[in-house]
Amino acid sequence: MLDTIKLKYLQGRKYIKDIKNAPMKEQFRGFPIIKSGDIDCSCCPTGAISKNPNSIDMGKCTFCGNCKCDAVQFSNFYKLASINRDALIIKENMTPEEFEKIAIQSRREIKKIFSKSLKLRQVSAGGCNGCEMELNACSNANFDMGRFGIDFVASPRHADGIVITGAITKNMAYALEDCYKSVPNPKIVILAGSCAISGGIFQNSKEINREFINKYPIDLYIPGCPIHPLTFINAILNFIK
């Protein structure tokens, strides 16, 4: 027992105090900065790049950095989420500040209902387990998402919304819809990661079934491959507070 307390003392405080302005390592590939000029569309494994005018669709991007050139650079800005799918398409000369302004306009009714407590049910529907690990990391001692009243719960019946990761395989389509229907109203749907938003690297697979995305309203898009915990937590905070 004494040893355990000693261990706690040695460990000290590990949480990130100011999560909204948490520093990010400069090597992190986040928000793409795009200029006019020649870019190579063929190097993109998911077809996220368009030419003339140049743009990158963050909903498809795997942030691999293959396309890095004079016209495309990746900044370490990590607040990439938006409530609008079209806003994820980053055009020439857009700065992170400009993107932040248009990305998330919080709605009054969402704030009213969810700002104190948001319980989410996560559905893993055919991804690679990367986003799931990062979502688990959101709840660890570093990021400690629970202090904002945001938590993952065990049952859809306890939840205010669902977080979908993965490209949604045919085999998971039914379970996903079932889970969505089990969540009591009012509820929100969050897509986390490129796979969930667009099919990502698996978009050409014959075994995926993305009807769910077209059938139900989506409230929040969080890009990343996988999503960084800071991206996820900040996205939710901006959305509900």
Added chain:
Amino acid sequence: MNWIKTENNKKINALEIPTISIEQMRSDLKEMKLRPVGFFGKQEFENVRLYVTLADDKQGKLYISSVLFTPDIKSYNSFTQDISQLHIFEREFYEEFKIEPKNHPWLKPLRKNQDEYPFFTMQGEDVHEVAVGPIHAGVIEPGHFRFMCQGEKVYNLEIMLGYQYKGIEDLFLKNPDNRLAESVCGDSVIAHNMAYSQVMEALSDTKIPERAQIIRRIALELERMAVHIGDMGAIAGDMAYLMGASIFGTTRTLVINTMLEITGSRFGRGLINTGGVNFDIDFEMSDKIRNVLDEVIKIVEKTTKTMLKSSSCISRMERTGTVSTETAYALGAVGMAARSSGINLDSRFDFKDRWYEKCPWEEDFKFTGDVYSRFKLRYKEVKQSARFIDDLLEELKDYEDGLKVPVGNLIRNAFVVSITEGWRGEVVHTAITGANAELIRYKIKDASFNNWYMLAMAVRNNGISDFPLCNKSFNLSYCANDL
């Protein structure tokens, strides 16, 4: 003998692979007593060719042969009767090509037709059934578990997989890419990407710089450390030892943030490309890695020692989820889980790899096959990996031969098997090219493929409340084999 002898990452001519009869295959499999690492079909016009790859782990060699099934052959006598390790391979082969292995003991769907899955049932007043999944209580991948219990005790666990089936092998044929290889399994990014790159480099006769080889292995060991530490935390969490869960959790963050500093991604995405690596590790970074790892090892040692002093932790782990050496062998277990049950398989050392020769596996590990054994093994491997990284960083100084080389075109009619030891166990990628130098078959086998049945055996006769603990001690992947 009708087998081609080859090595890891070595290209052979696909047309030279011998064709033998089914009966010949059966007697060879029985006689050679080698471990199957590949057993998959390929459509050849109206015929189906079954490729079998066997590994001789002691000699570090691979043996390959094939059987041709003409359209009139609709079934054969299953090999599983004689070689139990093939049980899941035969199910996969049957599902893909509809050639039935007769008298297979467990011929159930693997990835498709889940609606018709015939569950094992038990009759009796005291028996009750617990169904879990595909959506689980935690934030994990989808899979369905069906427990047959009497009171708290589990008689049988049946695992139905296939929810993550994305047809990833077909995607490789359409659009082979390093990013796709990274997305095979999010916790073994480096292992799968390394195996894929080695396959493509062998298929195009590309020799990559030694510096890139070393950096790849440093990343592989970092990945191993990160996952092991994370899982030690998860095991602690499942035993309600929350101090362990939180400390191992934050310690894992230190390791993956180091990966972020090297590669720009917490899981090392974007590091490896066919032909080399994209990021260098300079002197400054080497020092940084060493300092971080020193700290990590210090914390892990202290926490583990404190944790193992607690009798309640020990009593939860000891004799929980035991898999005997015989069972593990019969199921064809590989990797970390097999090592914890006393089967010494590690492809880093079994197949010749000059970078691992200097830092051999130590034999002094006392296995017990239970959760405790798997926990201790992880602890040991974390420390071992830190030592490997230290040695590899030292080696790195002597090689200044660049980071990547251009990749040539693929060679026609070639066959390559590449085995890489991920943290979970061997990752086997096999590729075959056709007459126009295009990929015509791509096959992935992850350690989870062999080990899923180990989990089912581990929970037998344990309390159902110990299932999460057993599950976490294996931490098997669903997506890695598209299951």
